[in-house]
Amino acid sequence: MSFRDTGPLIALVVIVGIFAALSPGFRTLSNAQNIMDAAAVLAVVTCGVTFVLMMGSIDLSTPGIMGASAITVALLVANNRNDNELGLLGVALAILVAAGLGCLSGLALVLLKVPSFMTTLGVSAVGLGVATLLFAGVQPNISDGTLSGWAVDRFLGLSTLTWIAVACVLVGWMVQRYTRLGRYAFAIGGAEEVLALSGVNVKPYKVAVFTMAGAFYGLGGVMVTSQLGAGLVQAGRGYDFSAITAAVVGGTLLAGGRGGVLHSTVGVLLVTVLTNGLVLVGVSPYWQGGVQGLIVVAAVAAAVIPQRRRNQVTK
Amino acid sequence: TEEAAGDDTGDAGAATESCDPSEVTLVGQVRNESNPYEASWLDGGDAFAEQVGLSQERLTYDGDSTRQQEQISQLLAGDTDCLVMNVLPNGDSDTPPIVEGAEEAGAFLVTQWNKPADLAVTDYDSWLSHITYDGVDSGKQIGDALAEAIGGSGGIIALQGILDTGAAKDRFAGLEESLAGNPDVELLDDQTANFSRAEALDVTKTLLTKHGEDVKGIWAANDDMALGALEALEQAGRTDVAVVGIDAVPDALTAIEDGTMTATVSSDGPWQGGIGLAIGYCVATGELAVEDIAAEDRAWYAEQFLIEQENVGDFVAPETSESDFACDNLFSRSQGAIS
Amino acid sequence: MNMQIEPEQRATAPVTALEVRGLVKHYPGVKALDGVDLVVRQHEVVGLAGENGAGKSTLLKALVGLVRPDDGEIWVRGEKVRLRSVVDAADHGIGMVFQEQSLVPNLTVAENIVLGSEGLGVRRGVYRWDAMRRLAQEQLDKIGSRIDPLARTDTLTFADRQMVEIAKVLRIEERTSHPPVIILDEPTSVLESKEIDALFTQVRRLREFASVVFVSHRLDEVLDVCDRVAVLRGGQSVGELPTADAAPDQLHRMMIGSTGSDDHYHGAAVEPPAEPREPRLVVRGLCGRTFRDVDLDVHAGEIVGIVGVHGSGREDVCRALFGAEPTTAGEVTLDGEELDLSGTRAACAAGVGYVPAERKTEGMVGPMSVADNMTLTKQEARCSGPLVRPRKQAKLVDTWIQRLSIRTPHRGTPIQRLSGGNQQKVVLARWLVSGDVRLLLLDHPTRGLDIGARSEVYRLMRELASSGVATVLLADSLEEAIGMSDRIVVMNDGRATTEVDAPVGDKPTPLDLVKEMV
Amino acid sequence: MSTPVVTKPAPDAATVARPTVGQRLTAFMPVIALVVLLAALTVADPSFLTQSSLTAVVRTAAPLVVLAAGATLVVLCGGIDLSIAALCSLGTVLFAMWLPDLGGLTLLAVVAATGAIGALQGLAHVFLRIPSFIVTLGGMSIFGAVALVISDAGPIRVVDREATHWLTLYLAGVLPMAFVVALLVVAVVWTVQRFTPLDSWIRATGYSESAARLASAPVDRVKVAAFTVSGACAGLAAVMLVSRNFSGSPTMADNLLLPAVAAIVVGGTAITGGHGSLWRSLAGALVVTLLRVGLPIVGVPSAYEQILYGAIIVAAVALTLDRSKLLIIK
Numbered sequence A: 001m002s003f004r005d006t007g008p009l010i011a012l013v014v015i016v017g018i019f020a021a022l023s024p025g026f027r028t029l030s031n032a033q034n035i036m037d038a039a040a041v042l043a044v045v046t047c048g049v050t051f052v053l054m055m056g057s058i059d060l061s062t063p064g065i066m067g068a069s070a071i072t073v074a075l076l077v078a079n080n081r082n083d084n085e086l087g088l089l090g091v092a093l094a095i096l097v098a099a100g101l102g103c104l105s106g107l108a109l110v111l112l113k114v115p116s117f118m119t120t121l122g123v124s125a126v127g128l129g130v131a132t133l134l135f136a137g138v139q140p141n142i143s144d145g146t147l148s149g150w151a152v153d154r155f156l157g158l159s160t161l162t163w164i165a166v167a168c169v170l171v172g173w174m175v176q177r178y179t180r181l182g183r184y185a186f187a188i189g190g191a192e193e194v195l196a197l198s199g200v201n202v203k204p205y206k207v208a209v210f211t212m213a214g215a216f217y218g219l220g221g222v223m224v225t226s227q228l229g230a231g232l233v234q235a236g237r238g239y240d241f242s243a244i245t246a247a248v249v250g251g252t253l254l255a256g257g258r259g260g261v262l263h264s265t266v267g268v269l270l271v272t273v274l275t276n277g278l279v280l281v282g283v284s285p286y287w288q289g290g291v292q293g294l295i296v297v298a299a300v301a302a303a304v305i306p307q308r309r310r311n312q313v314t315k
Numbered sequence B: 001t002e003e004a005a006g007d008d009t010g011d012a013g014a015a016t017e018s019c020d021p022s023e024v025t026l027v028g029q030v031r032n033e034s035n036p037y038e039a040s041w042l043d044g045g046d047a048f049a050e051q052v053g054l055s056q057e058r059l060t061y062d063g064d065s066t067r068q069q070e071q072i073s074q075l076l077a078g079d080t081d082c083l084v085m086n087v088l089p090n091g092d093s094d095t096p097p098i099v100e101g102a103e104e105a106g107a108f109l110v111t112q113w114n115k116p117a118d119l120a121v122t123d124y125d126s127w128l129s130h131i132t133y134d135g136v137d138s139g140k141q142i143g144d145a146l147a148e149a150i151g152g153s154g155g156i157i158a159l160q161g162i163l164d165t166g167a168a169k170d171r172f173a174g175l176e177e178s179l180a181g182n183p184d185v186e187l188l189d190d191q192t193a194n195f196s197r198a199e200a201l202d203v204t205k206t207l208l209t210k211h212g213e214d215v216k217g218i219w220a221a222n223d224d225m226a227l228g229a230l231e232a233l234e235q236a237g238r239t240d241v242a243v244v245g246i247d248a249v250p251d252a253l254t255a256i257e258d259g260t261m262t263a264t265v266s267s268d269g270p271w272q273g274g275i276g277l278a279i280g281y282c283v284a285t286g287e288l289a290v291e292d293i294a295a296e297d298r299a300w301y302a303e304q305f306l307i308e309q310e311n312v313g314d315f316v317a318p319e320t321s322e323s324d325f326a327c328d329n330l331f332s333r334s335q336g337a338i339s
Numbered sequence C: 001m002n003m004q005i006e007p008e009q010r011a012t013a014p015v016t017a018l019e020v021r022g023l024v025k026h027y028p029g030v031k032a033l034d035g036v037d038l039v040v041r042q043h044e045v046v047g048l049a050g051e052n053g054a055g056k057s058t059l060l061k062a063l064v065g066l067v068r069p070d071d072g073e074i075w076v077r078g079e080k081v082r083l084r085s086v087v088d089a090a091d092h093g094i095g096m097v098f099q100e101q102s103l104v105p106n107l108t109v110a111e112n113i114v115l116g117s118e119g120l121g122v123r124r125g126v127y128r129w130d131a132m133r134r135l136a137q138e139q140l141d142k143i144g145s146r147i148d149p150l151a152r153t154d155t156l157t158f159a160d161r162q163m164v165e166i167a168k169v170l171r172i173e174e175r176t177s178h179p180p181v182i183i184l185d186e187p188t189s190v191l192e193s194k195e196i197d198a199l200f201t202q203v204r205r206l207r208e209f210a211s212v213v214f215v216s217h218r219l220d221e222v223l224d225v226c227d228r229v230a231v232l233r234g235g236q237s238v239g240e241l242p243t244a245d246a247a248p249d250q251l252h253r254m255m256i257g258s259t260g261s262d263d264h265y266h267g268a269a270v271e272p273p274a275e276p277r278e279p280r281l282v283v284r285g286l287c288g289r290t291f292r293d294v295d296l297d298v299h300a301g302e303i304v305g306i307v308g309v310h311g312s313g314r315e316d317v318c319r320a321l322f323g324a325e326p327t328t329a330g331e332v333t334l335d336g337e338e339l340d341l342s343g344t345r346a347a348c349a350a351g352v353g354y355v356p357a358e359r360k361t362e363g364m365v366g367p368m369s370v371a372d373n374m375t376l377t378k379q380e381a382r383c384s385g386p387l388v389r390p391r392k393q394a395k396l397v398d399t400w401i402q403r404l405s406i407r408t409p410h411r412g413t414p415i416q417r418l419s420g421g422n423q424q425k426v427v428l429a430r431w432l433v434s435g436d437v438r439l440l441l442l443d444h445p446t447r448g449l450d451i452g453a454r455s456e457v458y459r460l461m462r463e464l465a466s467s468g469v470a471t472v473l474l475a476d477s478l479e480e481a482i483g484m485s486d487r488i489v490v491m492n493d494g495r496a497t498t499e500v501d502a503p504v505g506d507k508p509t510p511l512d513l514v515k516e517m518v
Numbered sequence D: 001m002s003t004p005v006v007t008k009p010a011p012d013a014a015t016v017a018r019p020t021v022g023q024r025l026t027a028f029m030p031v032i033a034l035v036v037l038l039a040a041l042t043v044a045d046p047s048f049l050t051q052s053s054l055t056a057v058v059r060t061a062a063p064l065v066v067l068a069a070g071a072t073l074v075v076l077c078g079g080i081d082l083s084i085a086a087l088c089s090l091g092t093v094l095f096a097m098w099l100p101d102l103g104g105l106t107l108l109a110v111v112a113a114t115g116a117i118g119a120l121q122g123l124a125h126v127f128l129r130i131p132s133f134i135v136t137l138g139g140m141s142i143f144g145a146v147a148l149v150i151s152d153a154g155p156i157r158v159v160d161r162e163a164t165h166w167l168t169l170y171l172a173g174v175l176p177m178a179f180v181v182a183l184l185v186v187a188v189v190w191t192v193q194r195f196t197p198l199d200s201w202i203r204a205t206g207y208s209e210s211a212a213r214l215a216s217a218p219v220d221r222v223k224v225a226a227f228t229v230s231g232a233c234a235g236l237a238a239v240m241l242v243s244r245n246f247s248g249s250p251t252m253a254d255n256l257l258l259p260a261v262a263a264i265v266v267g268g269t270a271i272t273g274g275h276g277s278l279w280r281s282l283a284g285a286l287v288v289t290l291l292r293v294g295l296p297i298v299g300v301p302s303a304y305e306q307i308l309y310g311a312i313i314v315a316a317v318a319l320t321l322d323r324s325k326l327l328i329i330k
């Protein structure tokens, strides 16, 4: 394992150490649970974004896709707006809608040859539009027991949502390690042109990766709905940049071909611990964003120090 | 270079040559339709428009100040002779350019919620009125309700709104007033959750871990954050914490009915959406002259109510009646001029 | 499996494996192929020779479906085919090892070998690493390679990667029941002599069960390993030559269409550098990541070759002298003044020039024009004051295009459309346009160049040396190093171990050097 | 140095490869996209195509043009600047705070300050070797926090409007001064880039940084310069916003980030660097502005507006991107 791989982990340990020393509240078991719970949605979303980043593409469609899936699921399970009561089928359908939107970004990328930066930005707007349409001015509140229970029920001290996130990370890791889709995503980031020379048609795989990412965002949207007890159009606000930040902080390269789900998960924990710790240590709310930005930059800088003097390209 | 000549500026005295009712254009502008309160505001506008046989142009700017300015300036570049705008400025600082633009173009403007304190409506002819709710008062009212709910003593935490908005500041100032009057209530922590339900959930969870059992109450600067805090409490398995908010969104009213939430303060979206257009419409059609609007009705606090469990039934379905928007009844909900 | 073909069977009338008739391919402004004919028989190694830009790569790409020809026919075993993609070609038993290495660096060797046709290695989209490793091992065994199939490809040496490519291309055997056609486009240009020997052993082994098309600019190699050489010139077939009794000169004449000069290395004698003078470049105790305590003197007008095997660190010494690689200790002076090694700008300002070996990624900026690439370093040569003068640039660039006979439709053509050799000439020209270079560091400057272009580069180097430029040369082959250098430094494991004088008339033999290198 | 003697004949008279009609057309695609969009909006609402309406559009677009123009340089170098919007917000606060003391010099001071901050980010990117995405993402939150703190989390009114009055004037009665300034910025930067070696250096850096470095192009300096110009442009855009809003606020321009990047990409500049130009971003910014203000004004309901916006920007890029310069689209 190179320093590039362990660097973020070390940074995580250091930051946890610092906060633990500074704040007694941070050291408690309940706070650990709290951090895991808070990291759950981001972890799922970051799983999706990691595969896209691994290909060297970028994905900004998170807010739109999450918003669309949040509203969809809220309208399909038992809620105050209509008589639907599809339960887990509703969850599946919402994820399907999200995957469809993700597929749209992928299709626009490979068919229209528009960079993913733009297709995903466009799909985000489309997703928000669809969500607003479905929202129709009245907040759908969920009364579905299973879904609301996800945020509350605990198993071994962790909420169901956290276990879902753990499962997602595991699935993500397996996909990355053991499936053609995952390995090709990795290879596309390494040398896309070589795949073509080897007779691999990369287009379906690109579309599939965006679709899978969409499904992860969709699940993220469902999880937010479960947490908030209501379907919000803004369910995914801010998750675009925070997921990319988490992935990059964890050592997944924006240029592709490096890193992976486990790296990104470390990044997610790092970012979540920071948010949590800064509140507990009592940093002024005015400064929190700034301090967080500074630490993220510092963490990445520290991770690249070992290779800094090589004649290597940074974009 | 010379001054803009591009606009076919109706001069400021447009009110004198009144518009035919059918020629009036009604525009309502809010942040987005994905927020129940603001969606209901636009619906109120639609209801009024229907009442006078017109339709309302619904504009949303997604909480983006620049986009709001862009839309307004585009709007004012069109035909402005009989244009009536009922606008929710994104922040205090967004009001002056909107006002100046409307004044220059001669469009009738009513603003709500946000206005810099030193900007006087009476200095303008096209800016007919500014309506808001007294944030300090509402912040204090729910602060007091919270203090009462926790029995007059104990720790509370506060969730602030978007830090650079007047509403957030006023409401928090109201909380501070309330705290001064309830010396045994201690403010354990204040954090911003940006008026957002999701952020409030995370912040509240963190603060609950930090302060644990010391937290007896949560003061939130709006209902969305209060609802987020409620979710956090539910997830933490806490039922002993009182929560208050502001805005009277439907979910909060349900929560108050259920007893999970303590209090909120009403702001009547449908009425706000209608009244702004009504004032403009009455002036545009000549039924009301700007000069005849009393100075205290140019910038005023609208009536608001503290909603608790005992009176929540009266507010569950806010309704507007035609009489609310009659030209001689426009200012009936005034609680006095903004000081 | 075709391995079992009996020798007797081979001796009978050879079967045509592949035939090309009148192939034509136009690119904007260039006729890359202009009616090319080629026949490849089974169990035959056919060489393909031609100058840079003659159309060799284009022809080969057409054979694997990467280039759609405008006209002409391709016949495989008596059947006319249309090749639309690499897969198509593989289905017809044609596979290619590309001029630029084409492996995915962040995948394992095994994955690279099976990439695109995983077969049993993947079942329903799920990897079975064991099966995959076994598949890859089988391929590697075929060529007798001992590379670990689960190693990450970017950890391998260049030569090993080449082996992986061959192992990979051999997989097409499984797609057809016929002996495959394996195409190798300049496989030797990046290899050391020992590795080249190993490769040739492979090629001869391949002949047992396949046909091979082999391209190289080293004519002796071509004659050595091939049964027959086909020559291309300006996109046209100009003839064939059985290799049995051919000499490089003969082949070269066919390639350029006239009796060319054949002074590859040392042409006219050059006066030996005046000894008593202070050396222009003095390196003392230079240490870096991959080299230690390197001492080196280079006089003005002298060409010093550095030889060593892969990993000897010579490349990094060069880069360090150009400020592109960090150093930890040591002193370097140029004409008595300390040389600033902090960055490439400083080195360039001090009069140091560097031509990197990796032309595609480090030598040139592909989408930029020939002119812009040529003047990228010495902007002042095309500016007056801070302003660029397009006319001045055009004149300057056109002059150099003429002087170095760079084959390009226009100075405004993106450099990536040029053939490899012509690209290299543009990169070299970059350091010549202003004429103020004092020390030139050349890392494999003739890699991929045809014999004509190469002798031009040699002539150029000579000219530069006699005008007083000090040159450090990392040569493409030991012969080149010996022929071109006045003095040779042998590097071994990061240290400069031996120094051998190589004056005209008293050259060391390759064997002398090899002894020192290992 | 003597001229090397070359015995070989010069190659046959070089044939000039003239750009084909298709290639010429791709160069004008951003403008075509703009015209098509304008036509479509006019069809949807004929009253949209009036002189006053177009004047309003270009006035509105001015800050976006300036922001996008600066960031285009960074994108051309192969990086990205996510901090422009936050820096612009900070710029509005600085302007409002400094105006009472500095008067007419405030504009220069703000542009210098944001330029310096941009340079700082460039230096961090170059010397710490942190990807520009991360440096500027960090910068985005840091500048946001600084703006919040120094402004005491609120808008600062600008009472003295004289200082920015000139920006609100109109040239020949129709061309807003702010837009003229934006055009000037594009023209000046483009000219400087075009007629100096900068163009070569920037494109070489964007296409292949390592090749540029080994050709001893001043890669680091070019990058830092690009970030500096990007920062300065953010400052200038801030002044334009203040002139329009009569106040500075710590979040004023935050929402302009994605529109600005969209403007760059819609113009056809490759997000991976190397290929593109400032005037493309100018056209891109106008397209984005038309979409932002045009769709709601011609009466598209808000939900459909977002869907249309998404579809149209993707379609616009599909039209404007010159794929012959890009081997792989990521």
Ligand SMILES: Nc1ncnc2c1ncn2[C@@H]1O[C@H](COP(=O)(O)OP(=O)(O)OP(=O)(O)O)[C@@H](O)[C@H]1O
Pocket (backbone or CB within 6 Å): C027, C028, C030, C031, C032, C050, C051, C052, C053, C054, C055, C056, C057, C058, C059, C407, C417, C418, C419, C420, C421, C422, C448, C450
């Ligand atoms: N994609 C392309 N676009 C335009 N012209 C091209 C392209 N590829 C090759 N050419 C041109 O076609 C001609 C033949 O090129 P090719 O690469 O086949 O030469 P080559 O014989 O392989 O040369 P080398 O020995 O240098 O590799 C050259 O003039 C080259 O500039």
Ligand SMILES: Nc1ncnc2c1ncn2[C@@H]1O[C@H](COP(=O)(O)OP(=O)(O)OP(=O)(O)O)[C@@H](O)[C@H]1O
Pocket (backbone or CB within 6 Å): C290, C308, C309, C310, C311, C312, C313, C314, C315, C316, C317, C474
């Ligand atoms: N970026 C790198 N990271 C780690 N090790 C490297 C790197 N580049 C080179 N090396 C190692 O450093 C050693 C020296 O490599 P170098 O390329 O300088 O050898 P060389 O003698 O120039 O080889 P060649 O004969 O190909 O020119 C090799 O063992 C190589 O694997």
Ligand SMILES: [Mg+2]
Pocket (backbone or CB within 6 Å): C056, C057, C058, C099, C419, C420
């Ligand atoms: Mg070739």
Ligand SMILES: [Mg+2]
Pocket (backbone or CB within 6 Å): C315, C357
């Ligand atoms: Mg080497």
